[in-house]
Amino acid sequence: MLRSTMAYDNDWTRRQFLARTGTVAAAGAVGPLAGAATRSVSPNDKLVIGLIGCGGMGAANMRSLMEFPDVQVAAVCDVDDARMPNDIRDVEKKYGRRPDTYKDYRKMLERKDIDAVIVGTPDHWHALNLIHACEAGKDAYCEKPLSHDIVEAVSMAEAVKRHKRIVQCGTWQRSTKEFTDALDFIRSGKLGKVVLCRAWISDGFRAGHQKPTDPPKSLDYDMWVGPAGFLPYQTNRCHYNWRWYMNFGGGLSTDWGVHMMDICLLGMSKDQDLVMPTKVTSFGGQLAMPDDDRTAPDTMEAIYEFKDPDFVMHWAINRDHPGMEGHGTEFVSADGRTLRVWRGGWKVLDPNGKELPKEESAPPPSHWRNWVDCVKTRTLPRAHLGSVAQTTIVCHLSNVALYAGETVHWDAKKMDIDGKVGKSTQQYKRPYRKGYELPKYWPATA
Numbered sequence: 001m002l003r004s005t006m007a008y009d010n011d012w013t014r015r016q017f018l019a020r021t022g023t024v025a026a027a028g029a030v031g032p033l034a035g036a037a038t039r040s041v042s043p044n045d046k047l048v049i050g051l052i053g054c055g056g057m058g059a060a061n062m063r064s065l066m067e068f069p070d071v072q073v074a075a076v077c078d079v080d081d082a083r084m085p086n087d088i089r090d091v092e093k094k095y096g097r098r099p100d101t102y103k104d105y106r107k108m109l110e111r112k113d114i115d116a117v118i119v120g121t122p123d124h125w126h127a128l129n130l131i132h133a134c135e136a137g138k139d140a141y142c143e144k145p146l147s148h149d150i151v152e153a154v155s156m157a158e159a160v161k162r163h164k165r166i167v168q169c170g171t172w173q174r175s176t177k178e179f180t181d182a183l184d185f186i187r188s189g190k191l192g193k194v195v196l197c198r199a200w201i202s203d204g205f206r207a208g209h210q211k212p213t214d215p216p217k218s219l220d221y222d223m224w225v226g227p228a229g230f231l232p233y234q235t236n237r238c239h240y241n242w243r244w245y246m247n248f249g250g251g252l253s254t255d256w257g258v259h260m261m262d263i264c265l266l267g268m269s270k271d272q273d274l275v276m277p278t279k280v281t282s283f284g285g286q287l288a289m290p291d292d293d294r295t296a297p298d299t300m301e302a303i304y305e306f307k308d309p310d311f312v313m314h315w316a317i318n319r320d321h322p323g324m325e326g327h328g329t330e331f332v333s334a335d336g337r338t339l340r341v342w343r344g345g346w347k348v349l350d351p352n353g354k355e356l357p358k359e360e361s362a363p364p365p366s367h368w369r370n371w372v373d374c375v376k377t378r379t380l381p382r383a384h385l386g387s388v389a390q391t392t393i394v395c396h397l398s399n400v401a402l403y404a405g406e407t408v409h410w411d412a413k414k415m416d417i418d419g420k421v422g423k424s425t426q427q428y429k430r431p432y433r434k435g436y437e438l439p440k441y442w443p444a445t446a
């Protein structure tokens with residue numbers, strides 16, 4: 001059971017305040033979580049990190065972390081040699097020393113001098129990378145969505161808990177001003193009783209058509225596929241493009257749902273231990289681009305029921321967004337007022353769309369700084385993995401319901417699907433390819 005095992009401070013507003021005033025150890029403090037780290041990093045020490053998955057968002061995280069004088073990048077790892085040169089160059093330029101390079105992340109995890117890793121691989125690899133990092137005593141910054149399926153997400157949360165690791169997830173919206181201001185407004189009750197939440201993303205991506213080819217010589221494609229089902233190499237389903245294939249990712253319901261639904265769940269919860277749905281129903285599929293190589297839904301509507309607090313959440317993969325941002329989150333109160341937040345702003349509207357007054361605060365510390373500080377103080381970061389695992393599961397449930405074709409029931413106490421419906425979908429649990437095994441952390445302990 002995840003919920004009862006996560007101890008968090010109970011006051012988001014107070015925590016926000018503490019975070020903004022720089023009292024970072026107190027922000028999210030839950031007492032010492034010191035685990036069997038490779039070495040213990042004191043506040044004055046440099047945090048030595050390694051990157052797993054170069055060239056994309058993992059590398060962007062690495063560059064954000066390199067801005068801090070108390071961070072040192074020692075090594076980078078990728079299954080494709082061609083993805084590493086820019087990252088090697090920037091690390092060498094910064095520290096005057098070439099980082100060590102690895103093709104197999106398990107070799108990098110054997111190093112005792114590396115305290116923490118960035119997991120910047122595609123979604124189908126996160127569970128193995130992260131759990132192995134926890135077992136090696138490393139803390140981690142792990143990209144979102146956390147997993148390819150529900151069982152992986154529960155397993156990851158359990159591994160983090162058992163090995164007492166400090167893991168920040170890449171849901172950086174939790175640390176940007178428009179979202180923290182909006183969440184403060186909701187949590188302080190200023191919008192009144194919220195009965196409906198909406199989250200959405202617009203989709204216009206076309207993968208096109210390709211025939212399989214030989215992978216480039218620089219790429220260990222078999223290792224890139226890793227635990228996922230084997231599909232022959234095509235550039236339109238490898239680097240970056242994997243996210244449009246349900247074999248590797250979860251489509252936009254996890255890729256963007258984990259950002260936008262995360263805000264709904266945070267707003268409707270007291271702290272990082274998130275309220276979970278009781279039922280989910282979902283409709284849609286590959287309706288707009290049925291003949292494209294992609295397999296992820298391009299049009300989708302999912303409805304979630306929540307109890308205590310009682311509300312409904314609506315998730316949509318839209319084709320359009322007239323008069324709105326292409327992504328966003330809304331909270332609707334019983335009296336018809338709406339709070340809308342997106343990357344770049346937020347507003348409060350009356351039932352006729354007229355803007356109402358709102359309140360601004362100082363921006364919170366950066367997501368990456370928060371992680372470094374929390375690693376050093378052994379406190380929970382703002383996007384603690386146990387919490388983002390809950391959001392990730394909520395996102396997966398929309399796909400589970402879609403592919404099950406029936407309403408799926410969720411048991412928040414057991415942190416599992418209630419009944420059989422949905423359990424045979426790959427978004428609940430996938431078979432691992434021969435040679436790969438998900439370490440056993442599931443079902444989670446109470």
Ligand SMILES: NC(=O)c1ccc[n+]([C@@H]2O[C@H](COP(=O)([O-])OP(=O)(O)OC[C@H]3O[C@@H](n4cnc5c(N)ncnc54)[C@H](O)[C@@H]3O)[C@@H](O)[C@H]2O)c1
Nearest residue numbers: 053054056057078079080083120121123143144170239240
């Ligand atoms: N937080 C955000 O806003 C944000 C934005 C973009 C992407 N992401 C997330 O970041 C992750 C990476 O996305 P991306 O777009 O950068 O992907 P990408 O395909 O561009 O890069 C991933 C890299 O990982 C490498 N890789 C794959 N398997 C590996 C393994 N076993 N060991 C080492 N390297 C391996 C690949 O070769 C590739 O170079 C995804 O989970 C994605 O959802 C988050």
